[in-house]
Amino acid sequence: MYMKAHTASLLNAILLITLSAWGYFSSDTPSVTALIPAVVGVILLLLNNGVKKENKVIAHIAVLLTLLILVGLLRPLTGAVGRGDTLAITRVSIMLISTLVAIVFFVKSFIDARKKRVSEKVNG
Secondary structure (H helix, E strand, O other): OOOOHHHHHHHHHHHHHHHHHHHHHHOOOOOHHHHHHHHHHHHHHHHHHHHHOOOHHHHHHHHHHHHHHHHHOHHHHHHHHHHOOHHHHHHHHHHHHHHHHHHHHHHHHHHHHHHHHHHHHHHO
């Protein structure tokens, strides 16, 4: 199965927004920090058209944000595990997996773009 980086990033953004908001609004004691993944998701949505158009600067900003949120989600996961909160563990795990998948497809797209440039240079 092959997915383009912009599609993986779009799916990740939607999951970050949805699951983060769900966690925030379903909490008895919500913390505004629970919305950080949602904010990153909104930014990724705004960058998605540039990623789709293969704008290098925008794609690198998107992958940097994606890496930051991947690292940032580790603490909420450990907190959820510590509390034994199965629903929170599930939500954060889904966000982590979708973020990791998006990173994989970003890296693959960067490798493919580099191969294309090298090939064009050799053949052009």
